[in-house]
Amino acid sequence: MSDISTTETVGWRAWLMTDAPGSRTQARLASLYNGWLSFRSNPMAMAGLVILLGLLFTAAFAPLLAPHDPFYQTLANRLQPPLSDGHLLGTDSLGRDILSRIIYGSRITLQIVFLVAVIAPVAGLLVGTIAGYTGGWLDVILMRITDIFLAFPRLVLALAFVAALGAGIGNAILAISLTAWPPYARIARAETLTIRNSDYISAIRLQGAGPLRIITKHIWPLCISSLIVRVTLDMAGVILAAAGLGFLGLGAQPPSPEWGAMISEGRKFILDHWWVATMPGLAIFTVSLAFNLLGDGLRDVLDPKSGEGS
Amino acid sequence: MSLLDVENLRVTFPTRRGEFEAVRGVSFSLGQERLGIVGESGSGKSMTGRAILRLIRPPGRVEADRMELEGRDLLSMSERDMQRVRGQQISMVMQDPKFSLNPVMRIGAQIIEIYRFHTGASKRAARAKAIEMLEAVSIRDPERVMRAYPHEMSGGMGQRIMIAMMLVTEPKILIADEPTSALDVSVQTQVLQIMDKLVRERGMGLIFISHDLNLVAQFCDRVLIMYAGKIVETCAADKLHEATHPYTRGLLNSLPRLDAPRERLEVLVRDEAWLGETSVSGRQ
């Protein structure tokens, strides 16, 4: 190989950029750092990340950031337009401060996002890799179950679950997770099918490794990256589904400041008092967009098929 | 007069750690001859071939003091003109025909399309020409092959079809990048013979890119040996075994040989100084 004229690197950067790491930790950190470098070079993805960090910050410090109590009603002060006295984004039909409600609502959004992101892909990964690696009748059974779930429109299925389990934010999350896992199972299975025939899996089999070890230690690490990308891209859909359930009155219940439920309440006044429904709508839009941007950036960094970028 | 004249060709890729130069100041010319470019992976031999056709994707850059096809400057040409040059004046055969043929189009249709794109001939004339070309690459039943899809062909057949397709427009130069390294030895000979015959009969220039020194020595007229993006040595192909540069010698000696068994193979020791040497000119 020809030489590469290196830009000067010093201290911890040199330590991270080294081609010959001296320990397990250094090797791991160096590869993370490399990923970070290529992620950082994508401005859109960085924008997504900044918005989401902002969301995290807002949720964590909601009591400090919110100018008012999100549940405090003053009917005398109802339906104030944005920029009115003391209410930056106006007030809703019960005179509650919309900005404060959106700030507190971010906690609910994060809760939904986090729980769905933990439940659905993990279930999908389990089902998909087991089906893909073992093959045979187990594959057929698991994949037909997946097909059955896939055959229903997502929101309709979630509606059915919530109707059966009872309305409420917890059940809404459960319902969304139950409808979200099949695509992950499909992706994980497809990846597993290509990975399982590769030489490095054959090689570890020739060391006497059993299926459990191969699936968890050798197949999962390769499937996880594409699942993470997919989860991030799907998060926009999850937030919208949660908002949709809230809008239909099957998700978070009043007076909870869930964004979808807020839009639902604002619907009655949408012609005369547009801001009541628009402000939470903008919040949903921004966060969904941020997840999409982040997902795109992560795809470039994590997707093993896109190479190591050298 | 030479068909192709290249002077001080450079191919550069920006990387996170600075600029990476894949080709570093290569000069050569090509007449109606078979010019071999040999080197190991990473030597820049394939990049040189692609750079001539301006097939280096951005952010990679191609620069040269001169890159002329029969006196016409290739570097300043518009992308539209360049498309005419590719295929019509200069064709390229790649290593694996599987990736170069459209899998969902019949072979005949692909050859006809290429011919008509470059010549504007009638369908009937293009068809006759396609059959003629397939016959020229020793395909016994061209009518059947015309109707077949690429996946129905073996590796050797596929590569012959690629050659037929690339030569149907009667280009002046053929660039063959490892055209036979995916093939078995017995098929390899056949494909090379066909390529050789066509290149000779049509008075074309051939750039034959390969890692196989023996093959290049036997098949070409003149050889450029590349190392780390530069030409380290150039010689007549039949004199390759008398090459003097330590890199070339090292490569030749590291090959196991059936007729001269050895206990241990000689290992090529790379000298840092080679990186500093200036590129030898392959112009004539």
Place this chain on the structure above:
Amino acid sequence: MSRLEFEGLNVWFGDGPDRVDAVKGATFEVPSGASFGLVGESGSGKSTILRALVGLARHWSGRMAVAEAPVTGFKRSKAFYKDVQMVFQDPYASLHPRQTVDAVLAETLKLHGIGDVENRIEQLLLDVGLGPKFRFRYPHQLSGGQRQRVAIARALAPEPSVILLDEPTSALDVSVQAEVLNLLVDLRKAHQLTYLMVSHDLAVVGHMCERIAVMQAGEIVEIMSVEDMREMKAAHPYTRQLLQASLGYVGEEMHGGA
């Protein structure tokens, strides 16, 4: 004593009308400490024999034995894998892209129940000519030759007596090939290994092996010593054809037209 025995080995893929017979009635044996080569063109079934022995090809009939102990079915014991190891053709595909050299070797040692992992890894890396500085690199930080050395170190880790080599250098540059072949010769001497090597390159097999079997379309057409091969004493016309071709591109023939 013969280390590996194959008798009337048939290997096939698929069933019914889709059945492809990859190996048909292969019979040969490899004595202890010997190096045996299987040559042939792609699709001749040479690699399939190795894959059947280690259990990667499931459907086979006939008899295969390692040190007189016959193997059955496609499941192999831990003891088998401790004794018989394999190096794959493509070093770019045979190492897990997310595992460091250290992780690959440590896991192999652990699976075989070998302790003293730290020192063993250092020793294995030295054995295959890689220094300790390569220990924590990922495959993408290694060249093709270095990767193949790691794959060889992995095969050596359980201290096997037999190593199956599936075209170990065909994906490498010639200068790197020379290094890897030298390494394999040295290791065989140092560890008294038995090699069964598959290659399409007669010169490579000629350099590495004492006896070779020539395969064509799933059948062994000829078994001969390397000396006979060097002197072109091939009985079968296909072997002669391969030998001709391996001497290089024959220009004269071409002037007569193809």
